[in-house]
Amino acid sequence: MELRRDPITQSWVMQEDEEVIESQYGVCPLCPGQESLSPQAVYVHPYGQPTWQVRVIPHLRPLYRIEGDAQRRAQGIYDRMRNVGAHEIVVEHPDHHLPLSQQSDENIAQVIRAYVSRVVDLKKDRRFRYITVFRNQGATAGQDLEHPHSQITATPFVPRRVGYEIRSSEQHFRLKERCLICDVVGQEEVEQARTVEVNELFLAFCPFASRVPYETWILPRQHHWSFEEDLSSWDRQLRFGRFLKSILQRLESVTPTYHLVLHTSPNVHAKSERVDQWKSLAEDYHWHFEVLPVIPSRYKSYSLKEVYYNSLCPEVAAEALRRGGVGT
Ligand SMILES: [Zn+2]
Ligand SMILES: [Zn+2]
Ligand SMILES: [Zn+2]
CATH class of the missing domain: 3.30.428.10 (HIT-like)
Structure with missing residues (x-):
């Protein structure tokens, strides 16, 4: 997988270069008791307890790889770089069937706290220009794992839409x-x-x-x-x-x-x-x-x-x- 830049719109596109094989789990890999199916957690609340409430793990099928650097390179007028970055899953609750909107205020605040903590931590890495937090709910919105979760990505570029917002905000500020x-x-x-x-x-x-x-x-x-x-x-x-x-x-x-x-x-x-x-x-x-x-x-x-x-x-x-x- 690599990142290619569209020279016209300036947006980066993730290009898959090998066939993706969907891994299948007989059980939900995000449920309590299945922790061994996922990589070592990067954030757990409460920390050091036998049971967790919110947990952040590296994605099981990451879009970005944490190792190395972007190796920005040109091919004529085209730009390409490695898909260096981070891709994490925020498991929002131990309960497989409890959507975010039905959780207690305290638990939702713990999810927000996990976002804050991960954004702060990922911004320490100078290779990453932007950290995105997002949540897809429902299969037609692209939710792949059923268990309530959000995702965080860290990328070596600023996503196009955020780039637009930054530019028009800056213009407005310059004028007014x-x-x-x-x-x-x-x-x-x-x-x-x-x-x-x-x-x-x-x-x-x-x-x-x-x-x-x-x-x-x-x-x-x-x-x-x-x-x-x-x-x-x-x-x-x-x-x-x-x-x-x-x-x-x-x-x-x-x-x-x-x-x-x-x-x-x-x-x-x-x-x-x-x-x-x-x-x-x-x-x-x-x-x-x-x-x-x-x-x-x-x-x-x-x-x-x-x-x-x-x-x-x-x-x-x-x-x-x-x-x-x-x-x-
Ligand atoms: Zn589950
Ligand atoms: Zn916006
Ligand atoms: Zn403002």
């Missing part, structure tokens, strides 16, 4: 000396039409130009560029966990299937040729989670030549989500 997402938060709080839920710390809303029905962003109302710094305390982890749980329950009232992805600041300590690259990043970038539901049948969404078509307008989606969720 304000954070773009803070401005969006301000506007959403005035209009309220797309608000799903808001409390003193966090806001969830359906973005103005939602790509798919019920697309929802979850973010801190106070500016912060870095997820792992902003949510470093147990109190913040608990409050965010509670908020996330409520949003997931609302979304699950319309669809059980979704992608959730964290967008946070890249690794500013990574090795790079460009020194002044992240000059205003702390002021202009604003971390957030994006949830992209996968809706079967009725609401068709598709992208035509990269133009998204969404049949449900975000104002209607937000209203449905405000009604749905807790207690329904």
